Amino acid sequence: MIQVSRNISRGRFPITLATSSLFATLFADLAATPEFALSWPTPNPAFSNGKGLASFLQRTGPDKPVASGAYGCVRNNGHKFHEGLDLFPIKRDGRGRAEDVVFAAMDGIVRHVSRTSSHSSYGKYLVLEHPAVKPALYTLYGHLAEIDAEIKRGSPVRIAAPLGKMGNTSSGYRIPLDRSHLHFEVGLRLSDQFQGWYDRRSFKTPNRHGNFSGFNLVGFNPLSFYDHYKKKSISSPLAFLKKSLPIVTKIRVRSSFVPDFIKRYPSLSRPLKLHESPKAWDASFAAHGLPVRIEPASGKTPTGKSPYLVLSYDEAADANSRKCRRIISSKGQKLVPAEQLTVYLEILFRP
Numbered sequence: 001m002i003q004v005s006r007n008i009s010r011g012r013f014p015i016t017l018a019t020s021s022l023f024a025t026l027f028a029d030l031a032a033t034p035e036f037a038l039s040w041p042t043p044n045p046a047f048s049n050g051k052g053l054a055s056f057l058q059r060t061g062p063d064k065p066v067a068s069g070a071y072g073c074v075r076n077n078g079h080k081f082h083e084g085l086d087l088f089p090i091k092r093d094g095r096g097r098a099e100d101v102v103f104a105a106m107d108g109i110v111r112h113v114s115r116t117s118s119h120s121s122y123g124k125y126l127v128l129e130h131p132a133v134k135p136a137l138y139t140l141y142g143h144l145a146e147i148d149a150e151i152k153r154g155s156p157v158r159i160a161a162p163l164g165k166m167g168n169t170s171s172g173y174r175i176p177l178d179r180s181h182l183h184f185e186v187g188l189r190l191s192d193q194f195q196g197w198y199d200r201r202s203f204k205t206p207n208r209h210g211n212f213s214g215f216n217l218v219g220f221n222p223l224s225f226y227d228h229y230k231k232k233s234i235s236s237p238l239a240f241l242k243k244s245l246p247i248v249t250k251i252r253v254r255s256s257f258v259p260d261f262i263k264r265y266p267s268l269s270r271p272l273k274l275h276e277s278p279k280a281w282d283a284s285f286a287a288h289g290l291p292v293r294i295e296p297a298s299g300k301t302p303t304g305k306s307p308y309l310v311l312s313y314d315e316a317a318d319a320n321s322r323k324c325r326r327i328i329s330s331k332g333q334k335l336v337p338a339e340q341l342t343v344y345l346e347i348l349f350r351p
């Protein structure tokens with residue numbers, strides 16, 4: 001167990017840790033209604049002090065809007081999706097390198113640590129899962145300069161525990177030092193058997209990240225989540241999903257595979273009855289393709305060539321997100337899952 005107090009006694013992060021503990025306490029105090037505790041992942045107090053986006057979001061360039069560091073259709077004039085928040089540092093050393101420590105957003109378990117920058121567009125990154133909350137969210141911390149030596153796969157971490165140092169690591173594209181930031185994601189994981197899907201695609205590089213490849217992780221808007229938490233308008237992550245992530249499309253899927261998604265997130269499904277072995281599933285997705293409910297189909301199994309049948313699609317609810325992440329498209333008169341959603345459906349239902 002990585003104890004906050006152990007770090008204090010070692011004196012490795014005395015100042016930043018004190019700051020982080022303060023935030024954890026601050027948020028915990030606010031959490032009279034919420035049944036869980038959430039802590040900001042960086043030492044910047046701007047969000048908890050109610051300051052605007054410009055005081056914590058890292059824009060993609062000096063001439064770019066502040067919102068380019070936010071979640072959603074914020075890149076390339078709204079045509080490219082950004083699946084998390086980019087948070088800038090508030091402390092730098094003499095050479096301009098970020099000194100901010102990055103902290104765990106909730107109590108959790110270290111699931112993945114990738115210390116080789118060139119292995120991912122996230123650079124050096126780590127993923128936590130949070131089994132104590134419902135559903136058991138993941139959080140991802142990307143572009144780190146270094147990851148604390150104690151952060152190992154399988155270790156439990158406490159809320160606000162230090163994880164590493166903010167940086168600008170990445171593969172494939174260069175993040176200039178003055179744009180060092182934490183890429184922070186919160187969301188749900190599609191599959192425990194992601195490798196099967198990866199193997200069927202002819203990718204040039206091996207999957208070095210197991211079930212914690214970005215393909216297998218679907219983030220929602222962290223800022224909206226923190227906002228609701230701060231205002232005490234949600235009691236759990238489940239309440240957040242229900243309140244702020246309405247269903248955009250519902251798809252019937254012909255598959256006799258029981259998706260591990262429903263075992264990992266029982267609050268997003270219903271328990272199977274004894275000897276029940278569904279031949280089809282109804283899967284509901286929010287904007288950007290976040291799966292929010294999967295349960296055995298309540299009607300006929302699709303019999304066509306495609307294993308997918310679009311049961312409903314709320315085009316108005318999808319208006320903002322479809323610009324950068326189309327999940328439904330039309331084929332003649334018919335609605336069909338678009339490429340991105342097809343990938344999610346394959347990962348979920350075709351291990």
Ligand SMILES: [Zn+2]
Binds near residue numbers: 082084086182183
């Ligand atoms: Zn980012």
